Amino acid sequence: ILNVEQSPQSLHVQEGDSTNFTCSFPSSNFYALHWYRWETAKSPEALFVMTLNGDEKKKGRISATLNTKEGYSYLYIKGSQPEDSATYLCAFPWGQNFVFGPGTRLSVLP
């Protein structure tokens, strides 16, 4: 069984705070790691595809890093805004499947 884990399960921060959360995945047979943002009543939105050890990607106030040797990726949000409230999922390609982590539910309080 392939385990993709995320922590914390949920997070409440104040508007303006910076925050980060973790995705852990098997370090063997690594090909890529995907991050998605899933807002309520919307479709999951692709944020990043990470492929290289040491990769750092950025999209506005959101960035992600990757360590394939130890099997983790961090997602950072700088200066959180209420519109960042969503569930953040990481996904690990496995054959033709994506194995999703359980997600981190972020609530940004105004």
Added chain:
Amino acid sequence: DTEVTQTPKHLVMGMTNKKSLKCEQHMGHRAMYWYKQKAKKPPELMFVYSYEKLSINESVPSRFSPECPNSSLLNLHLHALQPEDSALYLCASSQGPTGGANTIYFGEGSWLTVV
């Protein structure tokens, strides 16, 4: 705005009904997927179609029957479902079969309630 369109958004059906969920994408993607998501759990893969052929069936009960009429359309036919099949059903597509860096694009999902 999602480029993967799913209908209906909500469906309530009895255990003896036959209904279908529909999915459409016009991105020229050649792989399409059905995922099932129960509350507070991550999406779980049900089926993968690659170049209009079923390539993965993740041990899904036969009361769920997928169909890919062409490269843009994916249906999920439902018959004799059980209340525990109530869930969000997500359709997705990718440029090619996933297995690496192909991004999967999701629809908004169809909420299914079986009564």
